[in-house]
Amino acid sequence: MAPGVIVVVFLGLATMALKAAGPVLLEGRPLPRPATAVVVLMGPSLLAALIAVSTFEGTRSLVVDARALGVLAAAVALRFKVPSLLVVIIAAAVTATARAVS
Amino acid sequence: MSRPDGPSPNRSSGARAAVPLAAPVFAFGVSFGALAESAGFNPFLAVAMSATTFAGSAQFAAASILTAGGGAAAALIAGILLNARYIPIGISLAPAIAGPVWKRFLYAQLAVDESWAVSHIGDGRYDKDLLFGAGLTLYLSWLIGTALGVVAGGVLGDPERLGLDAAFPALFLVLLAPRLGDREARWTVLGGGLVALALVPLAPAGVPILTAVIPPLLIARFTWRRA
Structure with a gap:
């Protein structure tokens, strides 16, 4: 089998299993209370990690570049209660501008 | 975004909440389709990957490694x-899915x-x-974007030139802000x-984000004991 076929088939199956594990095995039942306490905090924690990594990740390094400016602009816009679509557009526009001039 | 006291959440409010990211996801779909070509995927395979894996960062990583000759x-x-985080994400969604x-x-x-x-x-x-x-x-944006990228190559140019990579942390920030109310959060x-930042230079991609489940485990355990 070509490497492309192997990767598509097995990464597809693995990802479907990873996504489905919780909902399939737990059968829609409420989580026990200690687990709920973890899940409540996991949302903000995972979001923070996603923000941090997608803003500062280089190739196996941390970098501060145009993305950081864009995300900073988004944070300022958020402070002024700008609607979310506009916050996202501001982040992209600032990042694109910073890249264009650098 | 729906709040607990707002109108009851439904499918169209979910779709509306995803609108800010539909364009960036579409644009990265196009660029994934174009990359998949150079990774030696035939058109069908590239679209099949977006349809079954449906996880941008993992697909880009896998296709880049193949392009660089890194092997299957x-x-x-x-x-x-990169997709291991979907286990904790799935667990958090599980009680909602009967x-x-x-x-x-x-x-x-x-x-x-x-x-x-957005479904919190x-x-x-x-x-x-x-x-x-x-x-x-997002699924349709990603899939249609991939198909276009396979057929037309990088017609939209590099999405990063348009700053679209910054759209993702920006929306996550929008969603995180209202959840910072209490001290534990x-x-x-x-x-x-x-923890994620510290691990970026040290661990393979995906691991830094996955380790974000550790602080909630520690903090929840601590407050559980105190209660």
């Missing part, structure tokens, strides 16, 4: 590590970081209709963010 095993491992097993399986496939984040309705609870609306919107945000 390395590409597969990188992709699985019904027959095939239905739970299919709903779970609509989970990506963005659809998961407060106190760690999630809504399956929001997940459905947001997930399907702020500590866990600090912990999750810093």
Whole structure:
């Protein structure tokens, strides 16, 4: 089998299993209370990690570049209660501008 | 975004919540389609990957490794590590997804970081209709984008030139802000963010984000004991 076929088939199956594990095995039942306490905090924690990594990740390094400016602009816009679509557009526009001039 | 006291969440409010990211997801879909060509995927394979894996960062990583001649095993491992976070994400969604097993399986496939984040309705609870609306919107954007990229190559140019990579952290920030109300959440945000950053230079991609489950485990355990 070509490497492309192997990767598509097995990464597809693995990802479907990873996504489905919780909902399939737990059968829609409420989580026990200690687990709920973890899940409540996991949302903000995972979001923070996603923000941090997608803003500062280089190739196996941390970098501060145009993305950081864009995300900073988004944070300022958020402070002024700008609607979310506009916050996202501001982040992209600032990042694109910073890249264009650098 | 729906709040617990707002109108009851439904599929169309989920779709609306995903709108800010539909364009960036579409544009990165196009660029994935173009990259997949150079990774030696035939058109069908590239679209099949977007349809079945439906996770941008893992697909980009796997295709880049193949393009660089890294081999199938390395590409597969990188992709699985990047998607390992879907286990905790799936667990957090599980109580919201009832019904027959095939239905739970299919709903779970609509989970990506963005659809998961917008389907939160407060106190760690999630809504399956929001997940459905947001997930399907992003799924179609990703799939149609990939198909276009395969057919037309990088017609839109590099999405990063348009700053579209910054759209994702920006929306996550929008979704995180209202959840910083209590002290435990702020500590866990600090912990999750810093642990992930510290691991970026040290660990393979995917692991830094996955380790964000550790601060909630520690903090929840601590407050549970105190209570």
